[in-house]
Structure formats: structure tokens, C-alpha cells
Amino acid sequence: MFAREGSRKPRPRIGTELPNPGAPPTASLREWVATSRLAGVVRPVYRYLEVPAWYLTGRRSVPPHMFKQKVLRSYARRYRLKTLVETGTYVGDMVWALRRDFATIHSIELSEELYEKARARFSGFEHIHLHHGDSREVLGQVISTLAGPALFWLDGHYSGERTARGPVVTPVMSELAHVFGSDRAHAHVALIDDAWEFTGARGYPAQEELERSLPPDRGLSFSVADNIIRITPPDPLS
Numbered sequence: 001m002f003a004r005e006g007s008r009k010p011r012p013r014i015g016t017e018l019p020n021p022g023a024p025p026t027a028s029l030r031e032w033v034a035t036s037r038l039a040g041v042v043r044p045v046y047r048y049l050e051v052p053a054w055y056l057t058g059r060r061s062v063p064p065h066m067f068k069q070k071v072l073r074s075y076a077r078r079y080r081l082k083t084l085v086e087t088g089t090y091v092g093d094m095v096w097a098l099r100r101d102f103a104t105i106h107s108i109e110l111s112e113e114l115y116e117k118a119r120a121r122f123s124g125f126e127h128i129h130l131h132h133g134d135s136r137e138v139l140g141q142v143i144s145t146l147a148g149p150a151l152f153w154l155d156g157h158y159s160g161e162r163t164a165r166g167p168v169v170t171p172v173m174s175e176l177a178h179v180f181g182s183d184r185a186h187a188h189v190a191l192i193d194d195a196w197e198f199t200g201a202r203g204y205p206a207q208e209e210l211e212r213s214l215p216p217d218r219g220l221s222f223s224v225a226d227n228i229i230r231i232t233p234p235d236p237l238s
């Protein structure tokens with residue numbers, strides 16, 4: 001599936017555990033897959049086995065990328081969203097995985113090197129628009145071009161080696177202000193990765209602070225599951 005999958009998530013995050021007691025056995029395996037010289041051969045197989053392994057070990061570690069892809073697809077289906085906006089392109093794996101699920105994809109990356117690599121990777125895809133810059137500025141410009149509601153995958157933050165670090169560790173507060181702040185905001189859905197980081201420490205706002213920053217009059221729901229913060233408008237199916 002990931003025919004051109006290079007390295008995956010930034011290495012320091014691979015095997016990162018949720019703050020639950022007891023490290024699941026998948027942690028050391030993930031680390032080995034990330035660093036092994038056999039990684040190119042092993043990784044595609046591992047990608048598929050990672051999801052059942054994660055379930056079998058009680059969903060205690062950071063969810064596998066394929067699981068996150070599934071979550072994004074399920075929100076797109078439920079809210080009938082045909083546009084995806086991602087902050088933090090990294091190597092473009094989420095864009096690649098969802099390239100057939102959306103009519104339009106925008107992805108914003110702060111690192112010039114990663115942006116250029118992603119541009120090369122997606123050069124033949126007219127519906128994929130890559131943007132270089134800090135999402136705190138670029139996201140507003142992207143949103144102003146949207147004709148309808150979109151699914152936002154807010155994942156643009158410093159993540160260790162190879163990744164960019166802007167003036168703030170995570171631009172998420174500005175991102176949320178862009179997504180839900182405008183008076184004419186569409187019924188956007190926002191998913192924020194790495195929920196466990198949002199403790200109010202190490203440059204991350206607390207989850208409560210994120211929730212408090214949302215406009216109170218839009219009927220937005222705020223929930224957290226499987227390490228993903230989910231901000232949704234009133235459910236179209238209820």
C-alpha cells in the first residue's frame with residue numbers, strides 16, 4: 001500500500017508510549033522496525049501487523065498510522081467531507097494514504113526540505129496542494145480558499161529529528177482559531193493527533209485550554225479517544 005513510503009513518523013515518536021502503566025510489547029518491536037537495516041523489507045509487512053498487534057496489546061501505545069487513517073476516513077464519511085486539510089506534511093504518508101478518499105487535499109509543512117520532498121512525491125496529483133510555511137499563517141490562507149466544510153488533521157508540530165520547529169512547539173491554538181474562529185466558518189471537523197501531549201507542559205496547552213478556546217455558540221463537541229482529540233459540529237446523522 002505504501003509503495004513510496006520512506007521513513008515513517010519522526011523516529012523519537014516511534015514507540016512512544018501513552019502515559020499508561022506497563023509498556024506493551026509493540027514498543028520495542030516498533031523501535032526495531034524503525035532502526036533495522038532490514039526496515040525496507042520488514043516495514044510494509046509490519047504496517048499491516050501493527051494494527052492487530054495494537055488491539056491485542058490493549059490499545060495502550062500510540063495508535064499505528066493505519067489506524068489513524070481509518071479514523072480520518074470514518075469522519076470524512078460521517079460528515080460527508082471531500083476536502084482534507086493537514087498541518088504537518090512530514091514525508092506525506094497521510095496524504096498518500098488518503099489520496100483517493102478526498103477530492104481535494106491541502107497539506108502544510110514548515111520544513112523546506114520536507115516540503116520539497118513531498119512536492120516531488122505528489123507532483124503528478126492535481127488535487128493535492130502542498131504549502132510551505134508556518135501553519136499559524138498559511139492555514140488561514142488555505143481556509144479562505146475553501147468552498148465548503150473540510151476535515152482538518154492538525155498534526156503540525158515539532159517532532160524531533162528531521163522535523164521543523166517554529167517559534168512555538170505546537171501551533172495548535174492558532175490553528176483552532178483559524179478553523180473555528182471565522183464568523184463564516186463552515187461545519188468543519190478537526191482531529192488533533194497526540195492527545196496525550198496536551199497536558200499544559202512542554203509547550204503544549206492542556207486539553208481543557210483547547211476546549212475553552214472553541215466558540216461556545218456552534219454546538220461543537222470535544223472528545224478524546226485513541227490519542228486523537230476530536231472536535232465536531234452537530235452530528236449530521238442524529
Ligand SMILES: C[S@@+](CC[C@H](N)C(=O)[O-])C[C@H]1O[C@@H](n2cnc3c(N)ncnc32)[C@H](O)[C@@H]1O
Binds near residue numbers: 095
Ligand atoms: C508528526 S509530523 C506530521 C506527520 C503527518 N501528519 C502524518 O500523519 O503522517 C509533524 C510535522 O509538522 C511539521 N511542523 C512543525 N511545526 C510546524 C508548523 N508550525 N507549521 C507546519 N508544519 C509544522 C514538522 O516539520 C513535521 O514534519
